[in-house]
Amino acid sequence: MASERTYMDSVHRDGRVWNLSIMALLFLFPAAVAVIYGVLPDWNGLLMGLIATAPMYWAVAVVETFTYVPMLGAGGSYLSFVTGNISNLKLPVALNALDQAGVKVNSEEGEIVSTVSIAVSSIVTTFIIILGVLLITPLTPVLNAPVLEPAFAQILPALFGGLGVVFISKNWKIAVAPVILMLALFIAIPALNAGTVGIMVPVGVLFTLGVSRILYKKGLL
Numbered sequence: 469m470a471s472e473r474t475y476m477d478s479v480h481r482d483g484r485v486w487n488l489s490i491m492a493l494l495f496l497f498p499a500a501v502a503v504i505y506g507v508l509p510d511w512n513g514l515l516m517g518l519i520a521t522a523p524m525y526w527a528v529a530v531v532e533t534f535t536y537v538p539m540l541g542a543g544g545s546y547l548s549f550v551t552g553n554i555s556n557l558k559l560p561v562a563l564n565a566l567d568q569a570g571v572k573v574n575s576e577e578g579e580i581v582s583t584v585s586i587a588v589s590s591i592v593t594t595f596i597i598i599l600g601v602l603l604i605t606p607l608t609p610v611l612n613a614p615v616l617e618p619a620f621a622q623i624l625p626a627l628f629g630g631l632g633v634v635f636i637s638k639n640w641k642i643a644v645a646p647v648i649l650m651l652a653l654f655i656a657i658p659a660l661n662a663g664t665v666g667i668m669v670p671v672g673v674l675f676t677l678g679v680s681r682i683l684y685k686k687g688l689l
Contacts, residue, residue, distance in 0.1 A: 483546030531670035543583030561589040645679040
């Protein structure tokens with residue numbers, strides 16, 4: 469137990485350090501541009517833009533924290549929030565790794581499996597991005613070929629479809645309600661698209677938790 473506390477203490481300590489460091493680096497870039505080129509933003513325009521957009525991102529940040537942390541564990545959450553692309557990549561990777569290992573994320577083994585899987589995913593992603601930067605010019609004619617266009621359009625549906633079959637088949641009673649909700653929302657509101665995933669995933673999770681609670685109370689689970 470003492471070793472577990474020590475490990476978790478180090479996870480939270482290092483996680484805070486790296487998250488704060490990344491935040492500082494993100495702010496340093498516009499600051500460096502302003503200093504090097506001797507320009508400053510329009511403070512009035514910046515303030516109006518923040519008033520219009522910041523509250524939405526704050527709300528999403530709070531919801532995502534409560535949504536993703538129980539699913540990814542502490543170490544996996546820190547890594548995911550630093551490296552990004554959680555809903556499209558980190559979350560599916562962690563859930564699949566936990567399923568393959570047969571462990572729960574709230575266990576000591578699950579914490580380690582989730583963290584390692586997300587770390588490996590981040591390294592692989594970085595390596596692929598480097599390869600993409602180096603090969604983008606010679607591969608552009610191939611990637612732009614019309615014959616490949618349908619395949620690229622189905623990458624994410626194929627990824628989530630494969631994961632969906634696994635998890636829906638295990639918990640089909642829980643899965644019915646959120647599937648119907650998301651289908652109804654995306655059909656009824658065409659403006660919802662891939663850009664709204666960051667908002668819709670937490671909404672779907674909270675809705676699923678509420679429905680699951682009702683089903684549990686009624687003895688259906």
